[in-house]
Amino acid sequence: xxxxxxxxxxxxxxxxxxxxxxxxxxxxxxxxxxxxxxxxxxxxxxxxxxxxxxxxxxxxxxxxxxxxxxxxxxxxxxxxxxxxxxxxxxxxxxxxxxxxxxxxxxxxxxxxxxxxxxxxxxxxxxxxxxxxxxxxxxxxxxxxxxxxxxxxxxxxxxxxxxxxxxxxxxxxxxxxxxxxxxxxxxxxxxxxxxxxxxxxxxxxxxxxxxxxxxxxxxxxxxxxxxxxxxxxxxxxxxxxxxxxxxxxxxxxxxxxxxxxxxxxxxxxxxxxxxxxxxxxxxxxxxxxxxxxxxxxxxxxxxxxxxxxxxxxxxxxxxxxxxxxxxxxxxxxxxxxxxxxxxxxxxxxxxxxxxxxxxxxxxxxxxxxxxxxxxxxxxxxxxxxxxxxxxxxxxxxxxxxxxxxxxxxxxxxxxxxxxxxxx
Amino acid sequence: xxxxxxxxxxxxxxxxxxxxxxxxxxxxxxxxxxxxxxxxxxxxxxxxxxxxxxxxxxxxxxxxxxxxxxxxxxxxxxxxxxxxxxxxxxxxxxxxxxxxxxxxxxxxxxxxxxxxxxxxxxxxxxxxxxxxxxxxxxxxxxxxxxxxxxxxxxxxxxxxxxxxxxxxxxxxxxxxxxxxxxxxxxxxxxxxxxxxxxxxxxxxxxxxxxxxxxxxxxxxxxxxxxxxxxxxxxxxxxxxxxxxxxxxxxxxxxxxxxxxxxxxxxxxxxxxxxxxxxxxxxxxxxxxxxxxxxxxxxxxxxxxxxxxxxxxxxxxxxxxxxxxxxxxxxxxxxxxxxxxxxxxxxxxxxxxxxxxxxxxxxxxxxxxxxxxxxxxxxxxxxxxxxxxxxxxxxxxxxxxxxxxxxxxxxxxxxxxxxxxxxxxxxxxxxxxx
Numbered sequence: 001x002x003x004x005x006x007x008x009x010x011x012x013x014x015x016x017x018x019x020x021x022x023x024x025x026x027x028x029x030x031x032x033x034x035x036x037x038x039x040x041x042x043x044x045x046x047x048x049x050x051x052x053x054x055x056x057x058x059x060x061x062x063x064x065x066x067x068x069x070x071x072x073x074x075x076x077x078x079x080x081x082x083x084x085x086x087x088x089x090x091x092x093x094x095x096x097x098x099x100x101x102x103x104x105x106x107x108x109x110x111x112x113x114x115x116x117x118x119x120x121x122x123x124x125x126x127x128x129x130x131x132x133x134x135x136x137x138x139x140x141x142x143x144x145x146x147x148x149x150x151x152x153x154x155x156x157x158x159x160x161x162x163x164x165x166x167x168x169x170x171x172x173x174x175x176x177x178x179x180x181x182x183x184x185x186x187x188x189x190x191x192x193x194x195x196x197x198x199x200x201x202x203x204x205x206x207x208x209x210x211x212x213x214x215x216x217x218x219x220x221x222x223x224x225x226x227x228x229x230x231x232x233x234x235x236x237x238x239x240x241x242x243x244x245x246x247x248x249x250x251x252x253x254x255x256x257x258x259x260x261x262x263x264x265x266x267x268x269x270x271x272x273x274x275x276x277x278x279x280x281x282x283x284x285x286x287x288x289x290x291x292x293x294x295x296x297x298x299x300x301x302x303x304x305x306x307x308x309x310x311x312x313x314x315x316x317x318x319x320x321x322x323x324x325x326x327x328x329x330x331x332x333x334x335x336x337x338x339x340x341x342x343x344x345x346x347x348x349x350x351x352x353x354x355x356x357x358x359x360x361x362x363x364x365x366x367x368x369x370x371x372x373x374x375x376x377x378x379x380x381x382x383x384x385x386x387x388x389x390x391x392x393x394x395x396x397x398x399x400x401x402x403x404x405x406x407x408x409x410x411x412x413x414x415x416x417x418x419x420x421x422x
Numbered sequence: 423x424x425x426x427x428x429x430x431x432x433x434x435x436x437x438x439x440x441x442x443x444x445x446x447x448x449x450x451x452x453x454x455x456x457x458x459x460x461x462x463x464x465x466x467x468x469x470x471x472x473x474x475x476x477x478x479x480x481x482x483x484x485x486x487x488x489x490x491x492x493x494x495x496x497x498x499x500x501x502x503x504x505x506x507x508x509x510x511x512x513x514x515x516x517x518x519x520x521x522x523x524x525x526x527x528x529x530x531x532x533x534x535x536x537x538x539x540x541x542x543x544x545x546x547x548x549x550x551x552x553x554x555x556x557x558x559x560x561x562x563x564x565x566x567x568x569x570x571x572x573x574x575x576x577x578x579x580x581x582x583x584x585x586x587x588x589x590x591x592x593x594x595x596x597x598x599x600x601x602x603x604x605x606x607x608x609x610x611x612x613x614x615x616x617x618x619x620x621x622x623x624x625x626x627x628x629x630x631x632x633x634x635x636x637x638x639x640x641x642x643x644x645x646x647x648x649x650x651x652x653x654x655x656x657x658x659x660x661x662x663x664x665x666x667x668x669x670x671x672x673x674x675x676x677x678x679x680x681x682x683x684x685x686x687x688x689x690x691x692x693x694x695x696x697x698x699x700x701x702x703x704x705x706x707x708x709x710x711x712x713x714x715x716x717x718x719x720x721x722x723x724x725x726x727x728x729x730x731x732x733x734x735x736x737x738x739x740x741x742x743x744x745x746x747x748x749x750x751x752x753x754x755x756x757x758x759x760x761x762x763x764x765x766x767x768x769x770x771x772x773x774x775x776x777x778x779x780x781x782x783x784x785x786x787x788x789x790x791x792x793x794x795x796x797x798x799x800x801x802x803x804x805x806x807x808x809x810x811x812x813x814x815x816x817x818x819x820x821x822x823x824x825x826x827x828x829x830x831x832x833x834x835x836x837x838x839x840x841x842x843x844x845x846x847x848x849x850x851x852x853x854x855x
Contacts, residue, residue, distance in 0.1 A: 018606055029681040036685060043712045050711045121460045122453035123467045137837035138830045139792040141799075141806060146830075149822040360697035366799060378703060388707040395703070396696045403695035 051389070060394075062385040063088070064204065069380045071371045073287045076207065084381050085204040091376030092398060098293050098372065099359040099402075105298035106358060107351075110305025115335075117310050128306070135303035140361050143300050148292035148368040155180040161275050170273075177273050177280055182287040184273035184280045191267030212266055219262050226254045289370035293362065301358045305351060312347035313339060344417055352410035356403055363399070373398060477508065485510035490517075491817035514821050515828050518812055522828065525648015525803050531576075531640065535651050538573040541566060542658065550843065553850065567662075574655065576641035580628040588624060592616030644722040648803035650832050652722075657791040660729040664790070665783070667730070668737025673767065675738065676745055686738070693735035698793050701728040706800040725797055733790040740786055744779030745771065777851050784844035788837045795833075805829050 017027045051057055067087040070080045075093045078086060117128040135143070156168035158179045170177045177184040194211035230247050238244040273283030316339050324334040365372040366379055373395065382391040438444075442451060454464045484503055489495040495511035503509060515522075524532060545566035548559040568582040592612040599608035632638075647655070674686035693701070705724040710717070748771065756766030776783070798807035809825045812818050 025679050029679050032679075032685065033681050046714055047711050050715055053715060119460075119463070120453070120456060121463050121467075124463050127467055127470070133838065134834070137788070137792075137834045137841070139795040139806075139833055141795045142826060142829055142833070145806065146822075146826050149826070153822060356694075363697040363699045364796070364799070366699070374697070374699060378700065382703075382707075388703075389711060392700060392703050392708055396700050399697055399700065400692065400695040404691075 047389070056387070058390060059387075060390055062381075062387050062390070065385070067381065068384065071376065073285075073290050073371060083204045084377075084385070086206075087381060088373065088377040088394070089205055091371055091373040094290075094370065095359070095362055095365075095372040095374075095402075098290060098297070098362050098365065098370070099355075101294050102297040102301065102358050102362065103355050105294070106301035106305055106354075109298060109302035111309050113302060113306035114309025114313070117306060118313060132303045132306050135300050136307075140296065140300045141364055141367060143296040144293055144364055144367055147296040148288060151182075151288040151292050152180050158275075158279060175270070175272050177275075177283075179280070180288070181279075182285055183291060184283045184285055186270040186272050187282070187284040189269055189271045191269065193266065215262060215266070216259070219258050223255050223258055227251050230254065287370070289365065289368045292368050293365050293370050297358055297361055300361075301354055304354050304357075308347055308350045308354070309343075312343035315346045316342050341417075348410070348414050348417060352407060352414070355410070356406055359402060359406065360399065481508055481510050485512050487512050487516050489513035492819065492821050510824050510827075511821065512824055514812065514818050514824050518818075519828070521649065521812075522805055522808055522825075523650045525652060525808065526646045527642060527648070527651065528640075528646065531642065534573045534576070534639070534642075538570050539654070541569060541573075550847075570658075572639065574642070574647075575644070576639035578628065578632045578636070578638040580631040580637075583631075584624040584628040585620065587627070588616045588619045591619045644720045647722055648805075649808055650805045650829075652797070652802065652804045653791065653794040653833075654836075655722075656726060656729055656794040656797065657787075659726050660733045660790050660794075661787050663730045664733035664737045664786075667734035668741055669772070671734060671738035672741035672745060675742055690735045690738050693732055694739065698729070698732050698796055699799060701732055702796055702800050704728060721802070725800075725802070729790065729794065732793075733786065736786045736789070737783065740779050740782035741775060743782060744775035744777075747778050748775050780844055780848055780851070784840055784847075788840050791837060791840070792833060805832070 017023050048057075063085040064083050066081055067084045068080050069087070071078055071087060071090050071094075073094060074090045075097065076086075076090060078090050113128050113131060116124050117132065119125050119128075155178055158181060160166060160168040161170070161177065161179070168179075175186050190212050194215065196208040196210055197214075199207040199209065230250055234245050234247050271282045273280045273285075275281075320338055320342065321334055324338040329337065362372060363374040363378075366375045369375070371379075377391055377398075378395045382388060385391070439448075442448060455461045480503075486495045486498045486509065489498060489511065490513075492511060492514070495513055496506040499506045499509045499511075520529070520532070524535060527535065541562060544559055545563040547555045548557055548563060565586070568586045572579060572582045592615060595615045596608050596612035599611050602608075603611070671686050671690060674682050675690065677683045677686070702725060705728040706721065709724045709727075713719075752770055752774065753766070756770040759766075761769065795804055795806050798804045798810075801807070803811060806829065809822075809829070812825065813821060
């Protein structure tokens with residue numbers, strides 16, 4: 001009889017790579033990695049061969065060539081002699097403008113509609129349901145084109161503003177002209193302007209920042225800081241004595257007096273649009289393409305946001321509003337103090353993805369001829385230079401960065417309002 | 423002794439509630455005029471409804487159905503109602519509705535997409551209404567992926583048949599090799615043999631059978647596809663393929679294997695971070711650069727691939743939400759029963775996770791279906807692209823609203839039914855109390 005003194009010696013066998021769970025995960029991962037790298041290498045190899053055959057190896061030199069086309073709606077100065085990189089920058093800013101404007105209006109409309117959908121008023125709730133279903137179930141591209149068609153087909157022609165017997169007139173004390181070529185609104189002008197800061201010299205990315213704007217922002221920030229100080233002092237007094245000093249006139253004074261003083265010092269006035277010859281001169285021209293895109297994206301996204309808001313409010317248990325009522329809070333106080341702060345936690349994550357969707361949907365600007373990033377870099381520049389690979393890669397990269405930035409910012413905000421659990 | 427009590431001894435009959443609390447008046451008071459704010463809202467709403475209807479009703483009903491051109495339409499309007507504004511010219515729909523539905527598909531072959539649609543209903547019925555429709559129809563579901571392309575594009579019947587045979591070959595190998603060699607080897611062998619069949623033998627087989635027994639439909643080019651048919655085609659393919667791919671991606675993202683997880687995360691976040699239109703640019707401009715020199719395959723197929731990838735990434739996130747919402751105990755329960763990974767996924771985790779994510783899955787479907795309209799931007803004649811084509815015709819130059827209303831109606835009907843179906847499915851699968 002023999003006794004077993006040592007455990008049987010484990011020798012590594014090849015089959016253990018598949019059948020032993022200690023090694024199997026390694027095997028699967030290595031195989032997946034090899035497979036992925038093979039596919040990637042195959043695609044890259046094809047791309048290199050194809051590009052060489054076409055005679056255009058990857059190069060981003062086209063970005064510093066003159067763009068040669070004009071962009072009608074822009075925030076920075078630009079002319080057709082500028083380089084492609086600057087055209088892309090103008091496009092990027094246009095994308096951001098319409099995304100920011102759209103997010104703001106979509107949120108406002110969405111919250112109002114979402115709350116009204118829960119209204120006890122039968123008729124109002126039904127109308128809001130019709131609005132939500134109508135916008136959610138029809139493609140956003142159709143809404144964008146429809147909005148553009150409505151603006152350019154049904155608004156008065158500039159011709160009708162002219163002459164002795166004009167059929168159209170400007171609204172809001174002759175300050176706004178609504179025409180089928182866009183809306184002309186007053187622009188802020190400063191007669192004693194402090195000038196601009198020129199950043200990045202003469203390069204394609206040159207960027208002018210108005211010192212007036214910086215001054216306004218700084219004064220506003222200081223005013224808000226002052227208002228907070230006053231509120232904090234009022235709170236301290238209330239804690240100590242039980243009486244809250246009246247502060248609203250101090251607050252209003254802090255907010256408005258420095259701002260008005262600054263605006264007077266800068267010589268602030270409005271530049272009104274005026275009909276000169278065949279067109280309006282002066283003022284800011286918001287083109288139909290921008291307004292259509294903004295309107296359609298806001299209304300479309302608002303329908304989704306309304307559903308999110310409604311879901312968030314309904315997710316709060318009825319006991320919460322009943323408890324608030326038992327404490328004697330009025331319905332609107334219940335909403336602002338009890339329901340909304342809790343509902344926000346449910347609402348914010350899906351809201352983030354809707355903001356992202358709006359930003360990505362703004363790339364449909366190309367359908368109405370608004371020069372956003374897709375219209376410049378992915379549209380005219382791509383067609384003129386024939387650099388498909390480089391343009392589309394850059395385009396994707398920029399959108400990816402924007403998306404990641406938005407989700408990072410929103411996640412940070414989400415962390416702040418999140419319920420802190422033990 | 424007489425009864426001196428002043429207490430009523432019998433119950434009074436119940437009084438009717440005040441007239442203002444019941445019936446129409448009561449309903450109106452409760453639902454429309456319960457306070458002054460509500461009353462103001464009601465009045466504003468009524469005014470708004472009146473404003474919309476007073477424009478819409480004459481527009482829709484006092485309209486022209488038969489005319490050759492927009493000018494003729496306007497003449498009829500002027501003759502009948504004295505103005506060209508505020509009346510619809512449905513004549514354009516009357517004349518072009520077939521084109522809006524089918525694009526430039528040859529009219530004598532319209533029966534093929536229609537048959538494909540009917541078969542689609544038959545193929546979907548046993549899945550969508552599993553409790554009412556016989557499961558025998560699942561055979562249609564199984565063969566539909568091979569019949570549909572054949573019906574739509576035409577060509578020899580032996581092409582789809584030989585591709586279908588590849589699956590049969592793989593299945594046979596799997597069935598007989600499992601006993602001989604064990605599951606894993608058998609699975610690998612099955613995949614390899616199916617690939618060998620498709621790459622090396624399928625073409626020869628189809629060619630040979632075609633020579634012996636030619637049976638083909640007239641083939642239709644991809645550029646003739648269009649209209650609402652194209653939206654349905656792209657939508658069905660993307661929806662059908664994105665669900666399985668999305669499940670795999672979601673599982674990959676939840677996986678404990680870091681490399682697999684990392685690959686899935688990168689893919690999902692990349693696709694979700696870029697707009698669909700850039701992916702369509704890739705389909706129309708770049709995909710050929712990444713393929714072997716000289717290969718040039720169909721634009722609709724390229725678009726289908728990109729839309730499917732796009733939908734898969736969104737689907738993966740929805741399903742991941744479902745997986746995350748499942749209580750930890752379900753995973754542990756499956757483990758304690760001794761089920762392996764795939765068994766526990768198939769029997770315990772996925773049925774519950776998918777049920778939780780039904781609303782998300784359906785809204786992704788609706789989103790994908792609506793997003794198929796984006797193909798008009800890369801030059802395909804889908805239903806929106808066709809409106810430009812119709813307006814380019816001198817007869818209908820300047821017509822907008824009627825076309826948009828028709829398209830909106832088409833999409834609304836499909837998308838709204840999808841969302842109602844998801845509500846029905848949620849109710850049917852509800853097992854809580």
